[in-house]
Amino acid sequence: MPVKSYIEAIREGMRDEMRRDERVIVMGEDVGVKGGVFKATDGLFTEFGEMRVIDTPLAESAIVGVAIGAAINGLRPIAEIQFQDFIMPAVDQIVSEAAKIRYRSNGDFGVPMVVRAPYGGGVHGALYHSQSMEAMFCHIPGLKVVVPSTPYDAKGLLRSAIRDPDPVLYFEHKRAYRLIKGEVPEEEFTVPLGRAATVREGDDIAIFSYGLMTRFCVEAADAIAADGFDCAVVDLRTLRPLDLEAIVGAARRCGKVLVVQEANLAVSVASEVAAIVAEECFEYLDAPVMRLGGPEIPAVPFSPPLEEFYMLNPAKIETRLRELAAY
């Protein structure tokens, strides 16, 4: 099976869906001739032309607004927001329009749209190119939120997102683009939305994470395995809707839970997972639920040592795992 990078898998996911379904279009800033700032759409313009790969003005509200209109009228648009940090002007379109149209029209209209956006720090992107803002979208009924952590999932989840009848936010960790590689089959496949994946088996501690942090969690779990602690790592993959069955099952089996995310913790995905565990697994807990995330400071700093301080890494996760293991 060929090994692909995370970004190649995303590119191929779009390409294959565009080949399969002519209603699929791509639009965004510099996605056409340039092929995207990260080269995620590289080659699509050449293959599919300017009618299906559309360079837009620097106006995120318009990108998403046009995509909503196109989706309601029968297309399957993929709107690229260059950095998740820039999604704010489009939030009104996403939250107030896209998320609500099916409900508002009593099911007559849907918005089969994917909004792709690179998120996350650790690439010296500083304040405006490093944020992790998934939690605010997870709060909104009517949206689905997907964050892949492997090339396989990146491609399979993107294809499912494109085929989904309702709006899906698809967040890609920009540091994972070329850092993470993995096997991706040539033949067609999809990964279902709303399903977590157990990427590492274990009975002592259940670790829940997503995106780049999943990879770090596996490394940390491997590091303490030598001392006799078997950690399960559950990659949430879809943050809304969360896979309750997977969360409750792993938490009950292990009795100790660590939730890890890059974003700060207040009112976050980790908060939601911890709440689910508290509500559904109380009788099974053998330790307080533990969360690990970024510090409560306004942004990822630019200075390299400060960015190091902000970002999680396998060593930081291992430290918390050892605390939980010893409890």
Added chain:
Amino acid sequence: MALTVTMPQLGESVTEGTLSQWLKQPGEPVDRYEAIAEVVTDKVNAEIPSPSAGRMGEHMVEEGAVVAVGQPICTIESADGGNGTAQPEARVEEPAAAQGAQGAQGAQGTQGAIDTGAGAPPSQRAGAAAPGSAPPPPEATPPAPPREPAAPAPAAAAPAPPAPAPPAPAAPSPGDGTHLTPAVRMLAREHGVDLSQISGSGVGGRITKKDVLEYVQRRESGAAPAPTTAAPAPPATKPSAAAPAPIEVLTEDRLVPLSGARRAIAEHMVRSRHTSPHAWVMVEVDMTRVARVRAAQRESFRARTGADLTFLPFVAQAVVAALRRHPTLNASFGDDGIVLRHDVNLGIATALEDNLIVPVIHQADRLSLSGLAVALRDLTDRARAGRLRIDELQGGTFTLNNAGALGTVLSQAIINQPQAAICVMDAIVKRPIVLEGDAIAVRSMMNLSLSFDHRINDGLGAARFLRTVKELLEGIDEAAIAL
């Protein structure tokens, strides 16, 4: 390192206190200055703070025991002496980015130092405020003790034994001092495990889920004792109270155990009656003028201070002034003689629902009527809210009791030791009074009585004191009142 905590000196004349409640059980983590026990002395409930962060060690006295000042009560296993390999104690406390900047730059960007900060999410930082819900303090966490080579956890895989559901021990055996997580409780219930048979491998000796599962596995292989139905020995909790004479409790009677406060009051009253030969005198005071002054000043006083102007500050002021003139009433009886107190520290007897306390206005003779009124209100409010400081309950030299507020007209109080007397103002009621010139008028009358220690004063001194108070109150001059 274990520190021994001794009974602190909770008051100048306090030699002992009743340890009414342990707030920390053995094994529980404690922060420095966190309250570990409640102590009741004659008049005050106080909390004993922990001298150090760490864990509660052994309780050396039982709840309800009377403990002399200086006697050891418990040990604290201090965190200071722990292993030196844990993380540095000072985690970086953001959220100020600038602080983070200093921390990281100061460490020259070394990985370890940076990790320290970001590795501690807010929940950990807030942990101190929520004991039990937080992970163990970092200093108490040894770096991953190497465990026995992963014996496969028998968890769900092991076929559940036909659990005959023996009555699982209701509680862990007391004394191990560790709390049980829900998972451990559930497993113990399911498998009928007597948790006292298991020694915990978790932090602070906590019994972990794994410990229970391993125990069950061993038991099934015959290596551990079968579940015992014998209940663990009930803990001996009842402190033996030195009852004076056995009182029979009949079938329909109800026994109300003595609260710490009730016991303290009882002991104090008996001691006072035994110590001081109580004598008692009373005068009638015409409070009509005071009532008039009060009525005239009430609104402006309320506007200025927000408080209602009661009769109590008027009487308090007169009592304080009279004590200045009759120092033998502001005194104590000592072995070497009578001690005349320099300061007039006026105690105000304050009845609470289940307690009786006497907050003290120190140097009451330095306060104006208005100052007394505000101080009285403040003390009684805080007394009812249980917010008095210990020093506000100490050092009284004379006690005033406003029993009249409860409607009584004749009260005989017991002296608040080691004072010389206690004064009671009874209810102010309107009565027909024969004035000079044999005219009859309706006047506001109050009985003012004094229980005094006959060792210090005779009837003469007591009567003179009361007469002075009476004259001050009856002769009150509205114009001269500096409200």
